[in-house]
Amino acid sequence: MVDLNLHGANVFALTDFKAPSADVEGAILAGRDVQLSNYSVNDKNVDAYGGYSLIAGRNLNFSSGSIKNGNTYVGGTANVTQSVDVYGKKIQTGAANAPANLTALATQLKSTSNSLSTLATTGSATVQWGGLNITGSKSKVEVIDIDAKTLSSVTYFNFSDLSSGSTLIFNITGTSGAFYGGYQGFEKYNVLFNFYQAKDLGIHTGLTANVLAPLATVNGGSGVINGNVVVDNWLSSVQINANHYFKPTTVTGFMTPVPEPETYAMLLAGLGVVGFMARRRQRAAAR
Structure with a gap:
């Protein structure tokens, strides 16, 4: 099952999320710092992790704007005017x-991006007269490989x-x-665009699709994204809207990322509690 596991979030910057203006209609996750001005967060009331509009792993600096609907969590210092x-x-x-454990989530998403990149293709993308012809196999899931230079040229x-309604996974090569x-x-x-190699990513259009680029920095640009966004660093005023989120999908050949050791520890601890309670009930019944 391919699932971004964002727990309702609109965008996740694995490191920093910084924007001088614009808005995110849903919730923001950032592994480290969030810095905002003239900004609106979660206008559409689409919370993450059960009730949060914003989660920052380290510090928050917010000079003007609004955080609507959900609560805010900051791991370090919150400087909100x-x-x-x-x-x-x-x-x-x-x-x-x-x-939330955003470090574990970041590791999982990097693994998901790498695993997707190894999938066998089912369709093709060819350039003609300045456009890109995308041809599938009439399957529920289509996997198509494109190099970044080609994508940026059309x-x-x-x-x-x-x-109709099928899942399109585009694996994009290039840094x-x-x-x-x-x-x-x-x-x-x-739709999911998987930039599994990109270190920088430019947004210069309106896009209704989901973006998985866990190594990339988005710097500047213009336009709007309708969907989930996963990047390393977000340094942009591009608007991000809370619609067309990626729908979890079963994909043949996809290797589900192995849980982190901490996740295993939590699972084992939970099983230990279950076992303890079972033994306790057995002893009580024997009395």
């Missing part, structure tokens, strides 16, 4: 109370032999990628 409206919600600080897309031109038509599918 009076001009930021939090609508009466809590800003919780302290590493001991973390609602200005429109044609689709053929794709099943530098970008979105330009018109991306009409992708809203009909469950």
